[in-house]
Amino acid sequence: xxxxxxxxxxxxxxxxxxxxxRCRTELSIVLNNYNLxxxxxxxxxxxxxxxxxxxxxxPLLLLTSSMAMGTDIRAYTAALNEKR
Amino acid sequence: xAEIVIGIAASHAPNLANPSMIRGMNEEQFSxxxxxxxxxxxLLEEARPDAIVIFSSDHFDRCFFDNLPxxxxxxxxSAEGPINEYxxxxxxxxxxxxxxxxxxxREGLENGVDFASSADLPLDHAEVVPLSYLTPxxxxxxxxxxxxxxxxxxxxLKRCAQVGAFVREVMERWPKQKRVAVLGTGGLSHWVGxxxxxxxxxxxxxxxxxTLAAGQQSEIIARYKNAEELDAVAGNxxxxxxxxxxxxxxxxxxxxxxxxxxxxxxxxxxxxxxxxQAEA
Numbered sequence: 001x002x003x004x005x006x007x008x009x010x011x012x013x014x015x016x017x018x019x020x021x022r023c024r025t026e027l028s029i030v031l032n033n034y035n036l037x038x039x040x041x042x043x044x045x046x047x048x049x050x051x052x053x054x055x056x057x058x059p060l061l062l063l064t065s066s067m068a069m070g071t072d073i074r075a076y077t078a079a080l081n082e083k084r
Numbered sequence: 085x086a087e088i089v090i091g092i093a094a095s096h097a098p099n100l101a102n103p104s105m106i107r108g109m110n111e112e113q114f115s116x117x118x119x120x121x122x123x124x125x126x127l128l129e130e131a132r133p134d135a136i137v138i139f140s141s142d143h144f145d146r147c148f149f150d151n152l153p154x155x156x157x158x159x160x161x162s163a164e165g166p167i168n169e170y171x172x173x174x175x176x177x178x179x180x181x182x183x184x185x186x187x188x189x190r191e192g193l194e195n196g197v198d199f200a201s202s203a204d205l206p207l208d209h210a211e212v213v214p215l216s217y218l219t220p221x222x223x224x225x226x227x228x229x230x231x232x233x234x235x236x237x238x239x240x241l242k243r244c245a246q247v248g249a250f251v252r253e254v255m256e257r258w259p260k261q262k263r264v265a266v267l268g269t270g271g272l273s274h275w276v277g278x279x280x281x282x283x284x285x286x287x288x289x290x291x292x293x294x295t296l297a298a299g300q301q302s303e304i305i306a307r308y309k310n311a312e313e314l315d316a317v318a319g320n321x322x323x324x325x326x327x328x329x330x331x332x333x334x335x336x337x338x339x340x341x342x343x344x345x346x347x348x349x350x351x352x353x354x355x356x357x358x359x360x361q362a363e364a
Contacts, residue, residue, distance in 0.1 A: 007149060008148070058144075059276055060234050064170065064277075073281075
Protein backbone atom coordinates (compact mmCIF):
# COMPACT_ATOMS: atom_id res chain seq x y z
CA UNK A 1 0.00 0.00 0.00
CA UNK A 2 1.28 3.44 -0.86
CA UNK A 3 -0.50 6.16 0.96
CA UNK A 4 1.37 8.67 -1.16
CA UNK A 5 -0.12 7.27 -4.38
CA UNK A 6 -3.69 7.27 -3.15
CA UNK A 7 -3.16 10.72 -1.64
CA UNK A 8 -1.84 11.91 -4.99
CA UNK A 9 -4.97 10.65 -6.70
CA UNK A 10 -7.22 12.40 -4.17
CA UNK A 11 -5.20 15.60 -4.58
CA UNK A 12 -5.60 15.42 -8.36
CA UNK A 13 -9.34 14.81 -8.06
CA UNK A 14 -9.69 17.84 -5.78
CA UNK A 15 -7.59 20.10 -8.04
CA UNK A 16 -8.77 19.03 -11.49
CA UNK A 17 -12.46 18.85 -12.42
CA UNK A 18 -11.59 16.84 -15.53
CA UNK A 19 -9.89 14.12 -13.47
CA UNK A 20 -12.87 14.07 -11.11
CA UNK A 21 -15.19 13.66 -14.09
CA ARG A 22 -13.07 10.91 -15.59
CA CYS A 23 -13.02 9.09 -12.26
CA ARG A 24 -16.77 8.87 -12.50
CA THR A 25 -16.82 7.76 -16.14
CA GLU A 26 -13.58 5.88 -16.83
CA LEU A 27 -12.00 5.17 -13.49
CA SER A 28 -9.92 2.15 -14.55
CA ILE A 29 -8.12 4.26 -17.16
CA VAL A 30 -7.43 7.03 -14.65
CA LEU A 31 -6.09 4.50 -12.14
CA ASN A 32 -3.43 3.38 -14.63
CA ASN A 33 -1.59 6.57 -13.69
CA TYR A 34 -1.44 5.69 -10.00
CA ASN A 35 0.20 2.75 -8.33
CA LEU A 36 -2.60 1.61 -6.01
CA UNK A 37 -3.00 -1.76 -4.39
CA UNK A 38 -6.23 -3.76 -4.64
CA UNK A 39 -7.73 -2.43 -1.39
CA UNK A 40 -7.06 1.15 -2.47
CA UNK A 41 -8.48 0.57 -5.94
CA UNK A 42 -11.66 -0.89 -4.40
CA UNK A 43 -12.00 1.99 -1.95
CA UNK A 44 -11.68 4.55 -4.75
CA UNK A 45 -13.94 2.58 -7.10
CA UNK A 46 -16.68 2.48 -4.45
CA UNK A 47 -15.73 5.92 -3.11
CA UNK A 48 -15.67 4.41 0.34
CA UNK A 49 -14.65 7.35 2.52
CA UNK A 50 -14.59 5.11 5.56
CA UNK A 51 -12.13 2.70 3.98
CA UNK A 52 -9.93 5.56 2.80
CA UNK A 53 -10.11 7.22 6.24
CA UNK A 54 -9.16 3.93 7.93
CA UNK A 55 -6.18 3.67 5.57
CA UNK A 56 -4.88 6.88 7.10
CA UNK A 57 -5.48 9.29 4.24
CA UNK A 58 -5.26 12.94 5.34
CA PRO A 59 -8.83 13.96 6.29
CA LEU A 60 -8.58 17.30 4.50
CA LEU A 61 -7.62 15.52 1.27
CA LEU A 62 -10.41 13.03 1.80
CA LEU A 63 -12.99 15.77 2.28
CA THR A 64 -11.90 18.00 -0.60
CA SER A 65 -11.70 15.13 -3.07
CA SER A 66 -15.11 13.91 -1.90
CA MET A 67 -16.53 17.36 -2.49
CA ALA A 68 -15.01 17.36 -5.97
CA MET A 69 -16.64 13.96 -6.59
CA GLY A 70 -20.00 15.37 -5.55
CA THR A 71 -20.34 13.46 -2.28
CA ASP A 72 -23.04 14.78 0.01
CA ILE A 73 -21.37 16.11 3.16
CA ARG A 74 -23.99 14.60 5.47
CA ALA A 75 -23.47 11.20 3.84
CA TYR A 76 -19.71 11.70 4.18
CA THR A 77 -19.95 12.39 7.91
CA ALA A 78 -22.41 9.54 8.43
CA ALA A 79 -20.06 7.13 6.70
CA LEU A 80 -17.16 8.15 8.94
CA ASN A 81 -19.31 7.66 12.03
CA GLU A 82 -20.72 4.25 11.13
CA LYS A 83 -20.17 1.77 13.90
CA ARG A 84 -18.00 -1.15 12.92
CA UNK B 85 12.07 51.22 7.22
CA ALA B 86 8.71 49.53 6.69
CA GLU B 87 6.42 50.29 9.59
CA ILE B 88 3.88 47.70 10.66
CA VAL B 89 0.87 49.93 11.16
CA ILE B 90 -1.86 47.37 11.81
CA GLY B 91 -2.38 43.68 12.40
CA ILE B 92 -5.50 41.67 11.74
CA ALA B 93 -6.28 38.02 12.38
CA ALA B 94 -9.40 36.47 10.91
CA SER B 95 -10.94 33.16 10.00
CA HIS B 96 -11.09 32.15 6.34
CA ALA B 97 -13.93 29.62 6.34
CA PRO B 98 -14.93 29.18 2.67
CA ASN B 99 -18.62 29.49 3.39
CA LEU B 100 -17.98 33.18 4.14
CA ALA B 101 -17.23 33.81 0.46
CA ASN B 102 -19.52 31.32 -1.25
CA PRO B 103 -22.71 33.20 -2.16
CA SER B 104 -25.03 30.19 -1.85
CA MET B 105 -23.52 29.19 1.51
CA ILE B 106 -23.95 32.74 2.78
CA ARG B 107 -27.63 32.58 1.85
CA GLY B 108 -27.97 29.44 3.99
CA MET B 109 -26.31 30.92 7.07
CA ASN B 110 -28.02 32.10 10.25
CA GLU B 111 -28.70 35.72 9.44
CA GLU B 112 -27.98 37.11 12.91
CA GLN B 113 -24.67 35.30 13.18
CA PHE B 114 -23.62 36.34 9.71
CA SER B 115 -24.54 39.97 10.35
CA UNK B 116 -22.29 39.98 13.43
CA UNK B 117 -19.43 38.44 11.44
CA UNK B 118 -19.97 40.97 8.68
CA UNK B 119 -19.92 43.78 11.24
CA UNK B 120 -16.64 42.47 12.65
CA UNK B 121 -15.10 42.39 9.20
CA UNK B 122 -16.49 45.88 8.47
CA UNK B 123 -14.81 47.19 11.59
CA UNK B 124 -11.54 45.49 10.62
CA UNK B 125 -11.80 46.95 7.15
CA UNK B 126 -12.36 50.46 8.55
CA LEU B 127 -9.30 50.08 10.79
CA LEU B 128 -7.24 48.83 7.86
CA GLU B 129 -8.27 51.76 5.69
CA GLU B 130 -7.47 54.18 8.50
CA ALA B 131 -4.00 52.63 8.76
CA ARG B 132 -3.35 53.20 5.00
CA PRO B 133 -0.98 50.27 4.39
CA ASP B 134 1.05 50.11 1.20
CA ALA B 135 1.23 46.32 1.40
CA ILE B 136 -0.27 43.45 3.38
CA VAL B 137 1.89 40.56 4.56
CA ILE B 138 -0.45 37.60 4.94
CA PHE B 139 0.30 34.53 7.02
CA SER B 140 -2.09 31.94 5.63
CA SER B 141 -2.33 28.19 5.22
CA ASP B 142 -2.67 25.80 2.31
CA HIS B 143 -5.28 23.12 1.72
CA PHE B 144 -3.31 20.91 -0.67
CA ASP B 145 -4.27 23.18 -3.55
CA ARG B 146 -0.73 24.50 -3.82
CA CYS B 147 1.59 22.34 -1.77
CA PHE B 148 1.58 18.59 -1.40
CA PHE B 149 3.62 15.79 0.12
CA ASP B 150 5.97 15.89 -2.86
CA ASN B 151 7.08 19.41 -1.94
CA LEU B 152 6.11 20.66 1.48
CA PRO B 153 7.77 23.83 2.78
CA UNK B 154 6.96 24.96 6.32
CA UNK B 155 7.01 28.63 5.25
CA UNK B 156 6.53 29.59 1.60
CA UNK B 157 6.70 33.18 0.37
CA UNK B 158 4.97 34.17 -2.86
CA UNK B 159 7.31 36.46 -4.82
CA UNK B 160 5.68 36.76 -8.23
CA UNK B 161 4.05 39.89 -9.62
CA SER B 162 0.49 38.75 -9.09
CA ALA B 163 -1.55 35.76 -7.98
CA GLU B 164 -4.95 34.36 -8.92
CA GLY B 165 -7.31 32.02 -7.17
CA PRO B 166 -8.81 30.09 -5.51
CA ILE B 167 -7.78 27.46 -8.04
CA ASN B 168 -10.25 24.77 -6.98
CA GLU B 169 -13.79 24.66 -8.31
CA TYR B 170 -15.56 22.72 -5.60
CA UNK B 171 -15.75 25.64 -3.14
CA UNK B 172 -17.47 27.83 -5.75
CA UNK B 173 -15.69 30.96 -4.52
CA UNK B 174 -15.38 33.64 -7.24
CA UNK B 175 -11.83 33.83 -8.54
CA UNK B 176 -9.79 37.01 -8.19
CA UNK B 177 -6.38 38.36 -9.24
CA UNK B 178 -4.29 40.36 -6.78
CA UNK B 179 -0.99 42.21 -7.18
CA UNK B 180 1.89 40.97 -5.08
CA UNK B 181 4.56 43.18 -3.57
CA UNK B 182 7.25 41.10 -5.21
CA UNK B 183 10.12 43.36 -4.10
CA UNK B 184 9.08 43.13 -0.45
CA UNK B 185 8.49 39.39 -0.71
CA UNK B 186 11.94 38.79 -2.20
CA UNK B 187 13.48 40.98 0.51
CA UNK B 188 11.80 38.84 3.19
CA UNK B 189 13.16 35.66 1.60
CA ARG B 190 16.72 37.02 1.21
CA GLU B 191 16.82 38.38 4.74
CA GLY B 192 15.51 35.06 6.00
CA LEU B 193 18.11 32.97 4.20
CA GLU B 194 20.90 35.27 5.44
CA ASN B 195 19.66 35.37 9.02
CA GLY B 196 18.41 31.94 9.96
CA VAL B 197 14.86 31.57 8.62
CA ASP B 198 14.89 29.26 5.62
CA PHE B 199 11.89 30.48 3.69
CA ALA B 200 10.96 28.71 0.49
CA SER B 201 9.70 30.91 -2.31
CA SER B 202 7.50 30.63 -5.35
CA ALA B 203 7.31 32.97 -8.31
CA ASP B 204 4.01 31.47 -9.44
CA LEU B 205 1.84 30.67 -6.44
CA PRO B 206 -1.94 30.63 -6.84
CA LEU B 207 -4.21 32.07 -4.20
CA ASP B 208 -6.13 29.87 -1.81
CA HIS B 209 -9.40 30.64 -0.06
CA ALA B 210 -7.15 31.27 2.94
CA GLU B 211 -6.19 34.61 1.38
CA VAL B 212 -9.26 35.28 -0.77
CA VAL B 213 -11.93 34.92 1.91
CA PRO B 214 -10.67 37.53 4.41
CA LEU B 215 -9.44 39.86 1.67
CA SER B 216 -12.90 39.79 0.08
CA TYR B 217 -14.10 41.59 3.23
CA LEU B 218 -11.01 43.64 4.06
CA THR B 219 -9.96 44.85 0.60
CA PRO B 220 -12.94 44.17 -1.67
CA UNK B 221 -11.37 46.39 -4.34
CA UNK B 222 -8.30 44.10 -4.32
CA UNK B 223 -6.15 47.19 -4.53
CA UNK B 224 -3.44 46.65 -1.92
CA UNK B 225 -0.45 44.49 -2.96
CA UNK B 226 0.07 41.45 -0.78
CA UNK B 227 2.93 39.21 0.31
CA UNK B 228 1.49 35.76 1.07
CA UNK B 229 3.55 33.66 3.47
CA UNK B 230 1.99 30.20 3.41
CA UNK B 231 2.43 28.23 6.62
CA UNK B 232 2.09 24.45 6.59
CA UNK B 233 -0.82 23.83 8.94
CA UNK B 234 -2.34 20.65 7.49
CA UNK B 235 0.36 18.17 6.57
CA UNK B 236 2.33 16.79 9.52
CA UNK B 237 5.03 17.38 10.51
CA UNK B 238 4.22 21.08 10.78
CA UNK B 239 6.25 23.96 12.22
CA UNK B 240 5.59 24.38 15.92
CA LEU B 241 3.41 27.16 17.32
CA LYS B 242 6.58 28.57 18.88
CA ARG B 243 8.35 28.61 15.54
CA CYS B 244 5.43 30.36 13.87
CA ALA B 245 5.49 33.12 16.48
CA GLN B 246 9.27 33.41 16.02
CA VAL B 247 8.92 33.71 12.25
CA GLY B 248 6.34 36.44 12.78
CA ALA B 249 8.76 38.31 15.03
CA PHE B 250 11.48 37.84 12.42
CA VAL B 251 9.27 39.36 9.75
CA ARG B 252 8.84 42.40 12.00
CA GLU B 253 12.65 42.72 12.21
CA VAL B 254 12.89 42.38 8.44
CA MET B 255 10.43 45.22 8.00
CA GLU B 256 12.66 47.40 10.19
CA ARG B 257 15.54 46.74 7.79
CA TRP B 258 13.55 47.62 4.65
CA PRO B 259 15.50 50.53 3.10
CA LYS B 260 12.55 52.75 2.15
CA GLN B 261 9.47 54.14 3.83
CA LYS B 262 6.53 51.80 3.63
CA ARG B 263 3.39 51.18 5.66
CA VAL B 264 2.70 47.48 6.12
CA ALA B 265 -0.29 45.58 7.45
CA VAL B 266 0.05 42.04 8.72
CA LEU B 267 -2.83 39.61 8.38
CA GLY B 268 -3.03 36.12 9.88
CA THR B 269 -5.84 33.92 8.56
CA GLY B 270 -7.42 30.62 9.53
CA GLY B 271 -9.12 28.81 12.36
CA LEU B 272 -10.48 28.92 14.74
CA SER B 273 -11.56 25.49 16.06
CA HIS B 274 -12.85 23.17 13.39
CA TRP B 275 -12.60 19.51 12.50
CA VAL B 276 -12.05 19.00 8.78
CA GLY B 277 -12.97 15.76 7.07
CA UNK B 278 -13.02 13.93 10.40
CA UNK B 279 -15.84 12.03 12.13
CA UNK B 280 -16.24 15.06 14.43
CA UNK B 281 -16.73 17.41 11.49
CA UNK B 282 -19.19 20.11 12.51
CA UNK B 283 -17.83 20.37 16.04
CA UNK B 284 -16.67 23.74 17.36
CA UNK B 285 -14.96 24.46 20.68
CA UNK B 286 -16.10 27.99 21.56
CA UNK B 287 -14.43 27.81 24.97
CA UNK B 288 -11.04 27.22 23.39
CA UNK B 289 -11.63 29.86 20.70
CA UNK B 290 -12.54 32.60 23.17
CA UNK B 291 -9.64 31.69 25.46
CA UNK B 292 -7.26 31.72 22.51
CA UNK B 293 -8.38 35.12 21.28
CA UNK B 294 -8.45 36.69 24.71
CA THR B 295 -5.00 35.29 25.55
CA LEU B 296 -3.60 36.60 22.30
CA ALA B 297 -5.26 39.97 22.85
CA ALA B 298 -3.58 40.16 26.26
CA GLY B 299 -0.21 39.63 24.60
CA GLN B 300 0.23 36.26 26.29
CA GLN B 301 0.99 34.08 23.28
CA SER B 302 3.71 32.41 25.35
CA GLU B 303 0.92 30.83 27.41
CA ILE B 304 -0.66 29.39 24.26
CA ILE B 305 2.69 28.08 23.09
CA ALA B 306 3.45 26.53 26.47
CA ARG B 307 0.05 24.83 26.69
CA TYR B 308 0.09 23.27 23.22
CA LYS B 309 3.61 22.05 22.64
CA ASN B 310 2.66 19.54 19.99
CA ALA B 311 0.06 19.23 17.26
CA GLU B 312 -1.77 16.33 18.91
CA GLU B 313 -2.58 18.40 22.00
CA LEU B 314 -4.02 21.16 19.82
CA ASP B 315 -5.90 18.63 17.64
CA ALA B 316 -7.73 17.37 20.70
CA VAL B 317 -9.21 20.78 21.62
CA ALA B 318 -9.37 22.66 18.33
CA GLY B 319 -9.39 20.02 15.60
CA ASN B 320 -7.04 19.62 12.67
CA UNK B 321 -8.47 22.89 11.34
CA UNK B 322 -7.46 24.56 14.58
CA UNK B 323 -3.82 24.03 13.59
CA UNK B 324 -4.32 27.15 11.47
CA UNK B 325 -3.91 29.23 14.63
CA UNK B 326 -0.26 29.10 13.57
CA UNK B 327 -1.10 32.00 11.27
CA UNK B 328 -2.63 34.00 14.13
CA UNK B 329 0.48 33.38 16.22
CA UNK B 330 2.72 34.46 13.36
CA UNK B 331 0.71 37.67 12.95
CA UNK B 332 0.81 38.28 16.71
CA UNK B 333 4.57 37.67 16.72
CA UNK B 334 4.97 40.37 14.08
CA UNK B 335 3.19 43.03 16.10
CA UNK B 336 5.31 45.92 17.42
CA UNK B 337 4.75 46.88 21.07
CA UNK B 338 3.05 50.11 19.94
CA UNK B 339 -0.01 48.23 18.68
CA UNK B 340 -2.77 47.04 21.01
CA UNK B 341 -5.10 44.13 20.31
CA UNK B 342 -8.86 43.93 20.47
CA UNK B 343 -11.30 41.19 19.65
CA UNK B 344 -13.76 42.42 17.05
CA UNK B 345 -16.02 39.40 16.67
CA UNK B 346 -16.49 35.76 17.55
CA UNK B 347 -19.24 33.49 16.29
CA UNK B 348 -19.37 29.72 16.73
CA UNK B 349 -20.80 28.93 13.30
CA UNK B 350 -21.78 25.30 12.72
CA UNK B 351 -18.52 23.72 11.64
CA UNK B 352 -16.09 26.54 12.44
CA UNK B 353 -15.45 29.09 15.15
CA UNK B 354 -15.19 32.41 13.32
CA UNK B 355 -12.95 35.00 14.94
CA UNK B 356 -11.74 38.46 13.97
CA UNK B 357 -9.29 40.60 15.91
CA UNK B 358 -7.08 43.61 15.22
CA UNK B 359 -3.96 45.25 16.57
CA UNK B 360 -3.97 49.02 16.20
CA GLN B 361 -2.21 52.10 17.53
CA ALA B 362 -3.08 52.66 21.16
CA GLU B 363 -4.93 55.93 21.65
CA ALA B 364 -2.77 58.64 23.17
